[in-house]
Every structure is written in C-alpha cells, then in structure tokens.
Amino acid sequence: xxxxxxxxxxxxxxxxxxxxxxxxxxxxxxxxxxxxxxxxxxxxxxxxxxxxxxxxxxxxxxxxxxxxxxxxxxxxxxxxxxxxxxxxxxxxxxxxxxxxxxxxxxxxxxxxxxxxxxxxxxxxxxx
Amino acid sequence: xxxxxxxxxxxxxxxxxxxxxxxxxxxxxxxxxxxxxxxxxxxxxxxxxxxxxxxxxxxxxxxxxxxxxxxxxxxxxxxxxxxxxxxxxxxxxxxxxxxxxxxxxxxxxxxxxxxxxxxxxxxxxxxxxxxxxxxxxxxxxxxxxxxxxxxxxxxxxxxxxxxxxxxxxxxxxxxxxxxxxxxxxxxxxxxxxxxxxxxxxxxxxxxxxxxxxxxxxxxxxxxxxxxxxxxxxxxxxxxxxxxxxxxxxxxxxxxxxxxxxxxxxxxxxxxxxxxxxxxxxxxxxxxxxxxxxxxxxxxxxxxxxxxxxxxxxxxxxxxxxxxxxxxxxxxxxxxxxxxxxxxxxxxxxxxxxxxxxxxxxxxxxxxxxxxxxxxxxxxxxxxxxxxxxxxxxxxxxxxxxxxxxxxxxxxxxxxxxxxxxxxxxxxxxxxxxxxxxxxxxxxxxxxxxxxxxxxxxxxxxxxxxxxxxxxxxxxxxxxxxxxxxxxxxxxxxxxxxxxxxxxxxxxxxxxxxxxxxxxxxxxxxxxxxxxxxxxxxxxxxxxxxxx
Numbered sequence: 290x291x292x293x294x295x296x297x298x299x300x301x302x303x304x305x306x307x308x309x310x311x312x313x314x315x316x317x318x319x320x321x322x323x324x325x326x327x328x329x330x331x332x333x334x335x336x337x338x339x340x341x342x343x344x345x346x347x348x349x350x351x352x353x354x355x356x357x358x359x360x361x362x363x364x365x366x367x368x369x370x371x372x373x374x375x376x377x378x379x380x381x382x383x384x385x386x387x388x389x390x391x392x393x394x395x396x397x398x399x400x401x402x403x404x405x406x407x408x409x410x411x412x413x414x415x416x
Numbered sequence: 417x418x419x420x421x422x423x424x425x426x427x428x429x430x431x432x433x434x435x436x437x438x439x440x441x442x443x444x445x446x447x448x449x450x451x452x453x454x455x456x457x458x459x460x461x462x463x464x465x466x467x468x469x470x471x472x473x474x475x476x477x478x479x480x481x482x483x484x485x486x487x488x489x490x491x492x493x494x495x496x497x498x499x500x501x502x503x504x505x506x507x508x509x510x511x512x513x514x515x516x517x518x519x520x521x522x523x524x525x526x527x528x529x530x531x532x533x534x535x536x537x538x539x540x541x542x543x544x545x546x547x548x549x550x551x552x553x554x555x556x557x558x559x560x561x562x563x564x565x566x567x568x569x570x571x572x573x574x575x576x577x578x579x580x581x582x583x584x585x586x587x588x589x590x591x592x593x594x595x596x597x598x599x600x601x602x603x604x605x606x607x608x609x610x611x612x613x614x615x616x617x618x619x620x621x622x623x624x625x626x627x628x629x630x631x632x633x634x635x636x637x638x639x640x641x642x643x644x645x646x647x648x649x650x651x652x653x654x655x656x657x658x659x660x661x662x663x664x665x666x667x668x669x670x671x672x673x674x675x676x677x678x679x680x681x682x683x684x685x686x687x688x689x690x691x692x693x694x695x696x697x698x699x700x701x702x703x704x705x706x707x708x709x710x711x712x713x714x715x716x717x718x719x720x721x722x723x724x725x726x727x728x729x730x731x732x733x734x735x736x737x738x739x740x741x742x743x744x745x746x747x748x749x750x751x752x753x754x755x756x757x758x759x760x761x762x763x764x765x766x767x768x769x770x771x772x773x774x775x776x777x778x779x780x781x782x783x784x785x786x787x788x789x790x791x792x793x794x795x796x797x798x799x800x801x802x803x804x805x806x807x808x809x810x811x812x813x814x815x816x817x818x819x820x821x822x823x824x825x826x827x828x829x830x831x832x833x834x835x836x837x838x839x840x841x842x843x844x845x846x847x848x849x850x851x852x853x854x855x856x857x858x859x860x861x862x863x864x865x866x867x868x869x870x871x872x873x874x875x876x877x878x879x880x881x882x883x884x885x886x887x888x889x890x891x892x893x894x895x896x897x898x899x900x901x902x903x904x905x906x907x908x909x910x911x912x913x914x915x916x917x918x919x920x921x922x923x924x925x926x927x928x929x930x931x932x933x934x935x936x937x938x939x940x941x942x943x944x945x946x947x948x949x950x951x952x953x954x955x956x957x958x959x960x961x962x963x
Binding site for chain 1: 743775
C-alpha cells in the first residue's frame with residue numbers, strides 16, 4: 290500500500306517527536322517534520338507531502354504565513370493543510386475531529402492520535 | 417391748657433358776667449379736649465372729621481368770646497392760630513368752608529353786638545376779610561406743598577408699581593391662610609388670568625395641586641408666624657414647571673407680620689439644564705465604566721489566549737506522549753492501563769478549565785436589552801429539565817403574572833442561571849428532600865452598597881427598583897467560613913474532576929457586567945438561596961443600548 294506522506298510543522302519539538310512516532314506506528318503514513326515555519330516551507334517544496342499538519346502559532350512564521358507562502362507557489366498550492374490550534378473551544382470544534390471554517394480546516398489542541406488519524410483520512414478523502 | 421389760660425385772661429379782663437355758665441362752659445370745653453387723645457389716629461386722616469373738629473373748636477372760641485361779653489376783643493387772633501393749624505388737614509376746600517362758616521358766625525356776633533356800626537366799625541368789619549385772606553394764604557401754601565408731595569409719592573408709587581408689574585418674576589402678597597391679596601402681571605399671565613380681580617381673595621390652593629398647596633402654605637405660615645424669610649424650589653405639576661420661591665414677611669404699621677410677599681421665579685430651564693448635565697455626567701461615568709470593562713475584557717481575552725496556548729501545548733505533548741506509551745506497552749499491563757486512564761482524566765480536566773476561560777473571555781458580544789425575566793427563566797428551566805427530572809427534584813416555580821422586564825444580556829443571564837441551577841441540583845444529590853425553587857419579584861432598594869462577593873457596589877440607588885431572581889435548593893447548605901469564597905475563581909467543593917471552580921466566579925463577573933449583584937444565603941442542612949439582583953429595563957431605555 291502506498292503510504293501517504295504527512296508533513297508536521299510545529300515549534301514544539303517534543304510534540305513533533307511524539308506525533309511522528311504515533312503516526313508512523315499506524316503503519317499508514319510516512320512522516321516528515323519541521324520545527325519552524327521556514328523549514329516547513331522548504332520541506333513542503335522538496336518533500337511534496339500529501340498533507341501538512343500546521344501549527345498556527347510559531348515564533349518565526351505563523352501557520353497562516355506558511356500557508357500563504359505555500360499557496361503562492363504553484364507546486365505546493367494543491368497540498369491540503371490541517372491547522373493545529375490551542376485557541377479553539379470544545380464548542381467551536383463541534384463533534385467531529387476537525388472543523389472547517391471558511392476554506393480552512395482546524396483541529397483543536399490537545400488532540401489524540403485516533404482523532405488526528407481520523408481527521409487526516411477525512412481531509413485526504415475530501416481532496 | 418393754653419386755651420383755658422387764655423380764657424381766664426379774657427374773662428378776667430372783661431371784669432363782669434363771670435358766672436356759673438362761664439365755668440360750666442370752660443369745664444365742658446376742657447373735658448371735650450380731653451377726649452381727643454382717645455380718638456383713634458386714623459380718624460384724623462379723614463378731612464371731614466378733622467375739619468369738623470376745627471369748626472367745633474372755632475365755635476367754642478366764639479362762644480367763649482360771647483360769654484366773656486367782650487366781643488370786640490383781640491382774642492379773635494386765636495382764629496389765625498386755628499387756621500394755621502387746620503391748614504395741616506391739607507384739604508383746601510374744607511379749610512375754606514370752615515373759615516367762611518366761622519366768619520359768618522363771628523360776623524353775625526359782631527353784628528348782634530352792634531360792633532359793625534359806630535366809629536370803630538371799620539376796624540371790626542376788616543377782621544372778617546382778614547381771616548379769609550389768611551386762610552386763603554395758608555390754604556394755598558399747604559395745598560402747593562401737599563400737591564408736590566402727592567406728586568412725588570405718586571411718582572414713586574408708580575415706579576414701584578411698574579417695577580413689580582413689569583417684573584419678569586411672579587410677585588404676590590398672601591395672608592396667613594394663603595389668600596391672595598395682590599398679584600402682578602407675570603403672575604396673572606402664568607396662572608392664565610387677565611385681571612388681578614380674578615385672582616384676589618382666592619386661596620392659593622385653588623391654583624395648585626394639593627401637595628404643592630400644602631408645601632406652599634407651610635412655607636407661608638412659617639414666614640408669617642416666625643417672621644423669617646423662606647426659600648424653596650418645587651415642581652408644579654399643574655404647570656409642568658419648576659419654581660423658585662422667596663417668601664418674606666410684610667409688617668403692618670404696628671410691626672406685626674400679617675401677610676407675606678411671594679416672589680417666584682420660573683427655573684424650569686435651569687432645572688432642565690441641570691438634569692441634562694446630570695444625565696450627561698451619568699452617561700460619561702457609564703461610558704467610562706464600559707470602557708474600563710471593555711479594556712478588562714480585552715486584557716482577559718489576551719490573557720486567556722496566552723494561557724490556552726501555553727498550557728495546551730504541553731497538554732498536547734502529554735496526550736501524544738500517552739498515545740505513544742500506550743502503543744509501546746501493547747502487552748496488557750493492568751497497572752499501565754490504569755495509569756494511562758488517570759493521565760487522560762487529568763488532561764481532560766486541565767483542558768476543560770482552559771475551555772471555560774476561553775469561552776468566557778470570548779464573550780465580547782455583549783448587548784443589554786429589555787428581557788422578560790420569567791420567559792427567560794422558563795426557557796432556561798426547560799434546558800435544565802432533563803438534569804432536574806433525572807435527579808428526582810421537585811420544581812417550585814413562582815413567576816409573576818405581570819411581565820417583569822430587566823435590562824440584561826440574554827445569553828449571559830441564561831448562562832448564570834443555568835450554572836446556579838446546576839449547582840443546586842448537584843447540592844441535593846443525596847438529600848432526602850429535593851426541592852428547587854425559582855422566583856422573580858420586584859423589590860425597592862432599601863440599602864446602599866449591596867455586596868457581591870467581597871465587593872460593595874453602587875449599582876442600585878435607594879428608592880429605585882430592582883428585579884430579584886431567587887434560586888433556592890434544599891441541599892446540605894454552605895458552611896459560613898466557605899460562603900465568602902464561593903465566588904473566587906477555582907474554588908470548588910465538588911469532588912475532584914467534577915467542577916472547574918470557575919462557574920460561580922464567571923457568574924459573578926457576568927452579573928457584574930450587567931450592573932447587578934449576585935449574593936447567597938445558606939443554612940446548614942436546610943439549603944442555599946442565590947439572589948440575582950438586576951437592573952429594571954425602564955432604567956435602560958433612557959440610557960440607550962450599551963455597546
């Protein structure tokens with residue numbers, strides 16, 4: 290089976306480590322990680338991931354800025370993105386693992402691996 | 417006395433006819449003069465009476481001359497004295513009439529005594545025109561003086577009259593009972609009359625409402641009875657005007673206060689401006705409060721975002737770490753499984769608190785509007801109905817038939833009420849009697865500084881109304897030492913994991929934003945009642961919707 294390649298961009302190194310391990314453990318994904326926005330953009334260009342998990346609040350570049358840069362490049366424009374945010378309430382998030390606001394998809398932190406996998410699959414399926 | 421002595425001299429010089437009649441006459445004359453001081457003074461101001469006295473005196477003098485038998489004597493010169501004095505009566509006409517009558521009688525006497533014929537007849541006859549000329553002379557002088565004085569008095573009177581009549585203030589004179597004795601033009605026009613006569617002798621109570629009349633009269637009586645000046649402001653319902661009145665005593669010639677002058681000024685415009693100023697000031701204070709509140713909320717929002725970010729990121733690492741470890745310990749290790757469950761719970765708890773803080777800080781959409789409280793309560797109760805019924809609680813709802821409308825943010829109040837109800841339901845979970853009572857009533861404010869938690873507020877003013885929502889339970893009650901803490905953030909008595917300790921502190925903050933007060937009364941083993949005191953809606957209508 291062709292494993293989907295997921296790029297995880299988050300400034301929390303420990304989170305990045307665990308999320309990579311957990312996603313790899315599912316045997317369904319190949320995971321590349323970046324611990325800042327700039328590196329995230331680079332990897333998105335070179336690795337051509339199938340999906341990007343993108344933290345919204347990062348010190349060098351915000352998730353939004355990263356997304357804007359990627360959207361401005363034809364090569365990366367099509368890559369689906371799921372934003373990770375700490376500022377969403379349970380009520381905002383609603384029932385599902387992921388919330389669509391406008392054209393963007395969000396997951397509220399903290400998220401469990403199961404929900405994350407479900408969200409990724411849903412997002413890939415929709416694309 | 418002078419006259420009596422003159423008579424004696426007259427009689428003495430005549431040397432004869434000094435008989436009983438003469439003494440009798442002198443006695444009568446003196447006695448009649450003794451009466452004069454007992455005649456009230458104001459009689460002398462009447463010209464007819466005054467000149468009657470003068471004539472009487474003159475006739476007495478003539479009679480005296482006749483009785484002395486010495487008609488030709490120079491005693492007639494007394495007439496000049498009389499004329500001179502009587503000129504003070506200041507009536508030229510009466511003076512001349514009196515003088516002519518006097519001359520007639522004296523002339524007739526001279527004629528009877530045969531003094532108008534013979535060698536000295538011209539001497540005697542000239543006396544008559546002489547008297548008349550002197551009378552004319554004094555008459556003219558006095559008349560001129562009087563005229564001049566009258567003119568001056570009249571002019572000054574006219575000046576005062578114009579001053580009073582054309583004055584822009586209302587001027588009136590009233591007696592002790594409040595009857596009008598005079599009123600100026602401004603007063604007439606203000607009260608809707610054309611002529612002073614229409615108002616005179618009428619009581620002020622005919623022109624004012626009963627309350628205004630009572631107040632007015634009490635001031636008048638105070639002024640007249642205690643000889644003092646009284647000033648007061650009052651709103652006259654019948655005119656829809658504000659008046660500022662100065663009431664001062666008026667004394668009669670004997671110094672007694674018999675009436676009072678009332679000077680009233682229409683101060684409606686001033687009062688209106690003052691009220692406007694007060695209102696503007698009030699609005700300013702409110703706006704300032706709102707700005708502060710907004711600022712507070714914005715700061716809270718920023719802080720909440722910060723907290724959420726800083727706590728959720730480690731939480732995220734922990735939860736992902738747990739997932740990782742769970743995967744690593746695939747062999748069924750009961751100990752590990754239990755531990756993971758506990759860590760999961762802890763993560764959920766922490767996350768719930770962040771959730772509550774974020775939720776509250778984001779409530780930026782805040783709108784005060786008139787809300788029918790009983791409807792809102794019914795609505796809220798239906799939301800909690802399931803929870804209430806499941807717990808086997810009897811509901812005792814006491815809502816008024818008339819719409820009680822408060823000025824609140826609908827969502828905020830609902831959240832608070834729901835929170836208090838949920839607490840009440842939890843408090844009764846293992847109680848034998850389970851009764852939840854909800855009531856609404858209007859109450860007038862009787863004290864200043866209702867406390868909300870620790871803080872005293874000035875949201876309610878004495879005499880105004882407030883709306884009180886009562887939510888009571890028959891739970892185990894809250895111990896006295898715990899009561900003051902229940903509105904503190906993160907304070908909870910619920911078992912770990914059940915409450916975040918934010919519910920009541922948020923409720924407190926929300927009610928504070930509604931310019932209301934939430935307080936609590938509790939009795940151990942009997943129950944707890946929360947009172948939510950709210951601003952009535954009519955208050956808001958004038959203040960406008962707050963941003």
